[in-house]
Structure formats: structure tokens, C-alpha cells
Amino acid sequence: MELKWYKLIDVDFNLDKLLVWARKLQSSSSGNEIKTDSSLNGDLGSDQRYWAGEFPQKEFDYINSLIPLDGQFKGIQTSCSLWEYQTHTHLKPHIHENETDIGGLLIVPLIGRFKTSIFKDDVEIDSVEYSPKTIFFLKGKEFVHGGEAIDGYRLCVNLYIKQGTNLDSYIQ
Numbered sequence: 001m002e003l004k005w006y007k008l009i010d011v012d013f014n015l016d017k018l019l020v021w022a023r024k025l026q027s028s029s030s031g032n033e034i035k036t037d038s039s040l041n042g043d044l045g046s047d048q049r050y051w052a053g054e055f056p057q058k059e060f061d062y063i064n065s066l067i068p069l070d071g072q073f074k075g076i077q078t079s080c081s082l083w084e085y086q087t088h089t090h091l092k093p094h095i096h097e098n099e100t101d102i103g104g105l106l107i108v109p110l111i112g113r114f115k116t117s118i119f120k121d122d123v124e125i126d127s128v129e130y131s132p133k134t135i136f137f138l139k140g141k142e143f144v145h146g147g148e149a150i151d152g153y154r155l156c157v158n159l160y161i162k163q164g165t166n167l168d169s170y171i172q
Contacts, residue, residue, distance in 0.1 A: 003125070003126055004168070004172070005138055005171070006116070006137065006138035006139070006171065007170055007172075008128065008134050008135070009066055009134065011066075011134065011135050012133075013058075015132055015133060018059060019111070022082055022155060026084070028051070028053075030049075031051045032051070049084045050081045050083045050158075052074075052076065052079070052081050053076075055079070055159060060159070063106065063108070066135070068161065069106065069160060069162060070160040070162045070163065081158045082155070083154075083158060084154070085149050085153065090146065091116075091147040091148065093117075093144050093146035094144065094146065095141065095143070095144045097141050099141070102160045102163055103164060103165040105158045106135055106137040106158070106159045106160075107136045107137065107156050107157070107159075108157040109133075109156045110132055110155045111132065111151075111156075112131070112150065113149070114147055114149055115128070115129045115147055116128055116138065117146055118138075118144060119144045119145070
């Protein structure tokens with residue numbers, strides 16, 4: 001039986017423009033460190049930072065045409081968070097069951113390949129690798145998942161899928 005837990009979509013946008021936007025957002029503040037007590041999803045691992053901001057409108061509209069995004073999440077227009085993982089960082093297994101105000105997360109990789117795995121009873125049961133020029137989303141409220149940066153450093157954007165979106169209709 002093939003599990004239907006994720007979707008990869010090849011995208012065509014100006015990656016250099018997004019990298020410039022990301023570096024400007026990073027230089028605007030020191031970012032936020034994820035700590036065990038600051039995540040709804042428990043301990044996600046060490047050496048992860050994120051910055052909240054507004055994703056560039058043109059690219060937001062493009063991705064929104066592929067799957068409905070929440071453009072007003074927490075009152076921020078084209079809301080997103082930029083996540084940075086250092087070379088030794090692993091995203092520990094977790095589930096998004098407590099995130100009731102979003103339909104899910106969509107990942108836009110900017111730097112580095114990443115492997116996301118799903119787990120059952122602490123055993124990896126499936127995985128997928130993805131890289132820049134691909135967007136990725138999974139049923140993160142249904143499947144325990146974690147991951148690791150394949151190339152060491154990882155920089156990605158999390159966009160918020162509109163609440164109530166039937167992810168099954170997008171995963172085929």
C-alpha cells in the first residue's frame with residue numbers, strides 16, 4: 001500500500017530574487033531560536049532559527065494558485081516564516097496536531113536539499129528528498145515527521161496552507 005502523505009511540485013520562479021529577500025529578512029534581526037518550550041510541536045531540535053515576515057507577493061500569488069494559502073495568518077499579509085538549519089541540525093520527529101489555526105505548512109526550499117521522513121512507533125516508514133525549485137507539503141497533522149539537511153546548511157520558507165483545505169485532493 002502506497003502512503004499518500006506528501007506532494008512535491010516543481011516551480012518556476014526567480015530563486016535569486018527570493019534569496020535576496022531572505023537575506024534582507026535575516027539581516028533585519030537576529031531571528032528567533034526554537035526552544036523546547038516555545039514550540040507547539042515539542043522539541044524540534046537545536047540550532048534552528050526563524051524569522052517571521054511577508055513573502056514576496058508575486059511568488060505568493062503563484063504558489064497560492066497551486067494550493068490555497070492563508071494570506072492573513074496572524075494578521076500578516078502573505079505571512080511566512082524563514083527557517084535556517086545549521087550543518088549539524090536535525091528536525092526531530094513531531095506532528096502538527098496542535099496547530100489548529102492552519103491547514104498545514106508548505107515548504108519552499110531556498111538553499112540545500114532536505115530529506116523528510118515519516119515515522120510510526122519511532123521507526124522510519126517512508127521518506128522523500130527535495131531541493132530548491134520544488135515546493136513540498138505533507139499531511140503534518142496526520143503523520144509524525146522529521147528530517148535532516150542533506151547538504152548541511154538549509155534555508156527554507158514555511159507558508160501556511162489555508163485552514164479547511166482538503167490536502168487529500170492535492171495529493172495524488
